[in-house]
């Protein structure tokens with residue numbers, strides 16, 4: 001059984017923070033009970049996605065290294081579920 005946690009990095013750089021990333025800082029508290037303990041949420045300085053328009057719009061986060069644009073708590077929870085399903 002794979003016990004490895006899903007790694008979520010939430011950008012706390014200025015642009016992402018101003019574009020709605022502030023709510024993402026609360027992600028670990030907003031996780032549904034079945035996801036708790038399976039996800040490792042960390043804040044990160046600017047992930048540099050904001051400097052490349054092809055990445056989409058801020059706020060950004062990554063899930064196991066995969067860039068998520070226009071991230072919200074509900075989008076990240078949905079993406080974490082996808083990641084768990086594989």
Ligand code: FES
Nearest residue numbers: 011013016046050
């Ligand atoms: S401030 Fe978030 S990617 Fe740059």
